[in-house]
Amino acid sequence: MKATYTKPFLIAAFIVLADQILKTWVHTNMYIGQEIKLLGNRGFLHYTENNGMAFGWELGGExxxxxxxxxxxxxxxxxxxxxxxxxRHKYHRGLIINIALIFAGALGNIIDSAFYGIMYHYAPLFQGRVVDMFYFPLLTGIFPPWVPIWGGEEYIFFRPVFNLADAAISIGVVLILLNQKKYFKEDIKEEPQPNSEIVEE
Structure with missing residues (x-):
């Protein structure tokens, strides 16, 4: 297989491996709800699990x-x-790498959902929970009383707890959106124009 084929999949494999190593370490060395400070009060390893999608979103029930x-x-x-x-069709390298990031993130979370329940003896096949651990409450405070709906309530940015797989998906999607004009631009080939200065006799 050519290097152009292997590089994106090697990147994806590295992300999946790093994601699984980190999740395994967190699961075996921390308890649910435990926090380890990374950036003072602005960044933590915070062990939690969810039944659903990226950043803790869920679909209900079995x-x-x-x-x-x-x-x-x-x-x-x-x-x-x-x-x-x-x-195969030689699209922009940046697009290919970003799709590889999304692929790696999706695969990383599938492994949790499909196999963690069986591996850790708490659920059947395909009923495992996704391990999350990164929590960065960079901005915290209270909404002013005059703010509609949320006035007087606490706000936290960034509230969701996520994992490396989630981060890979988000980075890939954001970079594609930011660079879509470059990634998807069409090569316009110039049609040869007749030379108006040449007049056939």
């Missing part, structure tokens, strides 16, 4: 969990196919 896991498997298969297609 049926929702099966549906979400099935969707993830179909999605990651589609992303893998798309990644190979982009490589």
């Amino acid at each position: 049926a929702g969990k099966y549906a979400l896991t099935l969707f993830r498997i179909l999605a990651v298969s589609g992303i893998a196919y798309g990644l190979v297609y982009l490589i």
